[in-house]
Amino acid sequence: MSLIKKLKKYGWIVKAIAQTKFSTKRTMAKGLRNKKNYFPKKKVKADVQNLMNCALCPNMCRFDCPTVQASKKETHSPAMKAKIGYYLEMDYLEKVDENIIPLFEGCVHCSGCKIWCPFDFAVGDLLDGVAADLFEQDVLPQPIKNFSQRIRDNNGLYKKEHYISATKTLEAFKEGDIYYFPGCVTMGNNAKVIESIKIIAEKSSSSIIAKPEERWCCGAPSIYAGDVDKAKELASHNSEHIKSLDIKAIICECPECTHMLKEQYPQLGFDLKIPVYHVAEWVNILLKEKKIALKNGEELVDYKDSLPISFHDPCVLARKLDVAEQPTEIMKLMFPEKFKENAYSKENTHCCGFGGLVNIVNPDLALKMAKNRLDEFSQDNIKTIVTSCPTCWYSFMKANENFEFEIRDLLEIIAELIE
Amino acid sequence: MDFEVVYNKKSAEFDKTKLAKKLIAIFGEANVSQKEIDILSYSKDFILLSARWTLDGKVAAKPDFIVWPTSAKQISDLLILANKVKVPIVPFGAGSGVVGGALPILGGVIVDMKKMDKLLEINDQNLTATIQTGKNGMNIERDLNNKGYTLGHIPQSIFTSTLGGYLAHKAAGQFSTKYGKIEDMIISFEAVLPTGEIIKSKAAPRTSVGPQVDKLLIGSEGTLAIITEATVRIWPQPEKRALVSFAFEKMEDALNSVREILRKQVYPAVVRIYDSDETERHFGSEKNYKDRCMTIFVCEGDTDVVALEEKVTKQICLKNFGIDCGEAPVEHWFETRFNVSEISKYTPIGVIVDTIEVAIMWDGAANLYYETIKAMKKVPGVVTATGYVSHAYPQGVGFYFSFSGVPDKQSPEGFSKAVWDITMESTVKSGGSIAHHHGVGVVRSAWMEAEWGSIMPLLKKIKKALDPKNILNPGKLYDGPIE
Numbered sequence: 001m002s003l004i005k006k007l008k009k010y011g012w013i014v015k016a017i018a019q020t021k022f023s024t025k026r027t028m029a030k031g032l033r034n035k036k037n038y039f040p041k042k043k044v045k046a047d048v049q050n051l052m053n054c055a056l057c058p059n060m061c062r063f064d065c066p067t068v069q070a071s072k073k074e075t076h077s078p079a080m081k082a083k084i085g086y087y088l089e090m091d092y093l094e095k096v097d098e099n100i101i102p103l104f105e106g107c108v109h110c111s112g113c114k115i116w117c118p119f120d121f122a123v124g125d126l127l128d129g130v131a132a133d134l135f136e137q138d139v140l141p142q143p144i145k146n147f148s149q150r151i152r153d154n155n156g157l158y159k160k161e162h163y164i165s166a167t168k169t170l171e172a173f174k175e176g177d178i179y180y181f182p183g184c185v186t187m188g189n190n191a192k193v194i195e196s197i198k199i200i201a202e203k204s205s206s207s208i209i210a211k212p213e214e215r216w217c218c219g220a221p222s223i224y225a226g227d228v229d230k231a232k233e234l235a236s237h238n239s240e241h242i243k244s245l246d247i248k249a250i251i252c253e254c255p256e257c258t259h260m261l262k263e264q265y266p267q268l269g270f271d272l273k274i275p276v277y278h279v280a281e282w283v284n285i286l287l288k289e290k291k292i293a294l295k296n297g298e299e300l301v302d303y304k305d306s307l308p309i310s311f312h313d314p315c316v317l318a319r320k321l322d323v324a325e326q327p328t329e330i331m332k333l334m335f336p337e338k339f340k341e342n343a344y345s346k347e348n349t350h351c352c353g354f355g356g357l358v359n360i361v362n363p364d365l366a367l368k369m370a371k372n373r374l375d376e377f378s379q380d381n382i383k384t385i386v387t388s389c390p391t392c393w394y395s396f397m398k399a400n401e402n403f404e405f406e407i408r409d410l411l412e413i414i415a416e417l418i419e
Numbered sequence: 420m421d422f423e424v425v426y427n428k429k430s431a432e433f434d435k436t437k438l439a440k441k442l443i444a445i446f447g448e449a450n451v452s453q454k455e456i457d458i459l460s461y462s463k464d465f466i467l468l469s470a471r472w473t474l475d476g477k478v479a480a481k482p483d484f485i486v487w488p489t490s491a492k493q494i495s496d497l498l499i500l501a502n503k504v505k506v507p508i509v510p511f512g513a514g515s516g517v518v519g520g521a522l523p524i525l526g527g528v529i530v531d532m533k534k535m536d537k538l539l540e541i542n543d544q545n546l547t548a549t550i551q552t553g554k555n556g557m558n559i560e561r562d563l564n565n566k567g568y569t570l571g572h573i574p575q576s577i578f579t580s581t582l583g584g585y586l587a588h589k590a591a592g593q594f595s596t597k598y599g600k601i602e603d604m605i606i607s608f609e610a611v612l613p614t615g616e617i618i619k620s621k622a623a624p625r626t627s628v629g630p631q632v633d634k635l636l637i638g639s640e641g642t643l644a645i646i647t648e649a650t651v652r653i654w655p656q657p658e659k660r661a662l663v664s665f666a667f668e669k670m671e672d673a674l675n676s677v678r679e680i681l682r683k684q685v686y687p688a689v690v691r692i693y694d695s696d697e698t699e700r701h702f703g704s705e706k707n708y709k710d711r712c713m714t715i716f717v718c719e720g721d722t723d724v725v726a727l728e729e730k731v732t733k734q735i736c737l738k739n740f741g742i743d744c745g746e747a748p749v750e751h752w753f754e755t756r757f758n759v760s761e762i763s764k765y766t767p768i769g770v771i772v773d774t775i776e777v778a779i780m781w782d783g784a785a786n787l788y789y790e791t792i793k794a795m796k797k798v799p800g801v802v803t804a805t806g807y808v809s810h811a812y813p814q815g816v817g818f819y820f821s822f823s824g825v826p827d828k829q830s831p832e833g834f835s836k837a838v839w840d841i842t843m844e845s846t847v848k849s850g851g852s853i854a855h856h857h858g859v860g861v862v863r864s865a866w867m868e869a870e871w872g873s874i875m876p877l878l879k880k881i882k883k884a885l886d887p888k889n890i891l892n893p894g895k896l897y898d899g900p901i902e
Contacts, residue, residue: 008703008704009703011699011704012696012699012700012704012803013700013802013803016696016802016803017802020802021799021827023799023827023828024799024800024802024824024825024827027769027800027825027826027827028768028769028770028802028825030769031768031769031770031825032768032769034768034769035767035768035769038474038767052474052763052767053760053763053764054763055473056470056473056474056762056763056766056767057759057760057762057763058465058515058576058579058759058762059513059514059515059578059579060578060579060757060759061578062513062555062578062579063555063556063557063558063578063579064557064578069555069558072487072531072533072534072536072553073452073457073460073487073531074457074460074461074514074531075456075457075460077460080460083473084456090476092422092476093456093459098454098455098456099455099456102456116578116757118758118759118760119760119763343561343565
């Protein structure tokens with residue numbers, strides 16, 4: 001806002017202040033000077049101004065916070081989490097597990113709150129700064145410390161042997177001008193997705209290269225755990241090996257990885273300067289360029305028992321990366337009549353419950369959120385839920401014991417219906 | 420750090436260890452907490468001074484336990500237990516009340532109702548929905564919207580409040596001129612009385628069978644019962660919406676326009692009149708609005724009805740010297756109506772901001788407005804004192820007064836109280852009611868006698884009869900000033 005516009009907007013207040021007594025003006029000036037007292041004396045990584053903005057707000061985003069909707073605890077409400085973060089930064093609260101755990105179990109980093117925030121921030125982003133300060137002070141609860149150490153030890157979410165099958169599949173991607181950066185969760189749990197990428201690449205004559213032995217975790221989990229130095233190390237390593245390749249684009253099947261490589265690496269000082277796409281964007285481009293075509297799944301016997309079908313928008317994909325339309329467009333191409341859009345879709349999607357580190361510190365709460373999300377789909381009377389995030393897929397598979405959905409990854413279905 | 424407790428004068432005494440065991444026996448371990456971090460989280464509502472207290476490391480009032488019931492039976496068991504051990508019980512929705520109604524000023528057990536949040540039934544033929552009272556307002560509206568209905572209860576706090584809170588504080592939403600207030604919406608209810616009896620009323624379009632018990636409980640702010648379930652009337656979502664705005668040079672012309680519109684039995688869903696300062700604050704200083712009172716209307720419903728409402732509204736506004744400002748100001752209102760960032764912006768620089776809503780019949784409306792603004796401005800340290808009409812009826816209006824300022828030579832609490840007192844005094848003097856829809860809580864407790872006069876002893880008798888051991892939200896409504 002320009003200065004003139006600002007002055008115009010606050011003109012009525014300026015006029016009102018001008019009419020007050022000298023003593024009132026003096027008190028106001030004192031108030032302005034005293035504002036610094038509400039900030040920590042030492043330099044911190046956390047965005048204390050916005051923690052304060054959030055802590056003083058009447059929680060206007062709480063209805064869309066999946067954590068508080070699952071736990072029903074005020075302690076997990078967005079403004080309270082910010083208040084706890086603020087109090088920890090100000091040393092008003094003792095840095096003990098009981099006070100710190102709510103910040104980790106209480107936020108899935110889904111940015112659902114950002115949609116409603118007059119200051120346009122996500123509480124999760126504010127808590128990242130608090131986590132970084134707590135990490136530096138070595139006061140984080142043991143489960144978080146263990147988690148950080150696990151990434152430090154493995155340069156990934158899991159041990160190397162967990163990736164054997166995926167690594168083998170990835171060996172097929174020998175040369176190409178598109179670099180495929182596979183996520184830890186996919187490599188560790190759902191190598192079928194990598195097979196699907198292989199099929200799509202073949203059909204579209206895309207040449208893809210992958211370096212499973214060289215890629216490390218993208219660093220997002222380390223950020224959540226406050227381990228910024230490790231996140232930087234991972235970013236530096238990944239950036240170095242990616243930059244050594246002669247490629248024109250990067251694709252990721254994991255929205256977290258996409259977000260890290262595309263948005264966070266530049267902030268950490270490692271701008272790849274290469275376009276980074278989530279696979280839903282990539283497939284959408286291939287379709288627009290007519291490099292692939294998709295069959296109508298509704299006409300195939302194989303899908304008879306799987307319809308109607310719906311799509312769960314991963315929160316990082318739809319909100320942080322703004323890839324909200326493409327997956328639905330693809331789904332509608334494959335299922336023109338039997339695709340049912342959920343009431344909470346695209347940027348209004350609800351988290352699968354396994355974002356951030358909730359599953360590390362409070363697996364029951366994470367599972368409850370996943371069940372809440374599946375419950376939202378059960379009201380649509382659909383048979384299959386498709387998603388495009390390995391973590392969402394993983395959480396729904398875990399939560400599905402109380403439901404009877406088919407849980408699929410978007411790429412698997414594309415690979416099945418590609419012409 | 421030990422947080423200073425603002426309302427801590429006379430905490431109730433009971434054996435916490437024994438009580439913990441008994442609470443766990445009723446609710447299960449996962450639904451009982453006495454963790455310090457949870458206690459801190461429930462030591463507040465949104466009484467506006469609490470923002471000041473947050474920064475100063477103070478808490479409003481501390482509970483001893485928090486419990487999360489999942490059934491009326493559990494609440495009943497709790498209240499029976501509470502009567503035995505004499506522990507205060509305070510129902511809690513989402514803690515967005517702005518008068519301190521949910522503050523546990525005598526400690527005790529907070530009953531967080533949020534686990535009772537199911538939309539139990541929608542009856543299309545009867546146009547009703549049965550909902551547990553812990554359900555968030557926006558989530559009620561979204562669930563209804565997804566099925567083609569609306570409750571029509573859209574308060575500014577909708578994102579952060581519950582059905583139980585609406586019923587406890589006798590709330591009114593922004594669209595209330597058409598859809599009514601919460602007391603108009605309720606058809607039947609289930610509640611637990613202070614001594615543990617579960618009562619349930621019959622759903623009927625109207626009854627003529629003795630006194631209306633629901634009207635006694637609605638607005639009792641958790642002192643006479645914990646309402647656990649309500650059947651409310653709902654409506655099909657509106658077909659059409661028309662946005663109308665007019666700017667008036669004089670507040671009286673705006674008030675007259677609204678009065679005449681309602682007199683004709685035309686009920687726009689939203690009716691709001693902003694004084695000239697509020698107009699500049701919300702809508703800027705465009706040529707048409709400058710130094711005028713912006714008045715906005717939202718007509719919605721059946722297409723033909725909306726067309727007629729729009730026509731009559733415009734005709735009457737023009738007759739009363741209104742300048743047609745088109746749809747833009749109403750669109751702006753829609754975009755910004757849930758923006759409540761002022762507290763976050765001004766509290767850290769020492770400015771105290773608050774709002775006070777009152778109600779008045781038409782014949783005293785203009786006088787109340789002018790007298791109250793004049794009185795508020797006299798309080799040392801007040802920088803702005805503004806007002807707007809937020810709710811309108813054929814018989815009168817609800818005024819919202821806002822103030823901002825700095826405590827010159829007083830404490831923040833003393834400054835805030837001075838403005839509140841002068842506003843209450845001005846309202847009582849003008850013949851108005853001291854609260855339109857926020858309730859009493861702690862901030863208006865001192866004014867109950869002045870409001871109710873000869874009826875106050877009856878209210879006290881009712882409380883005594885229903886809650887002989889003063890278990891449910893004690894200290895509120897009937898016991899005079901809360902310091």
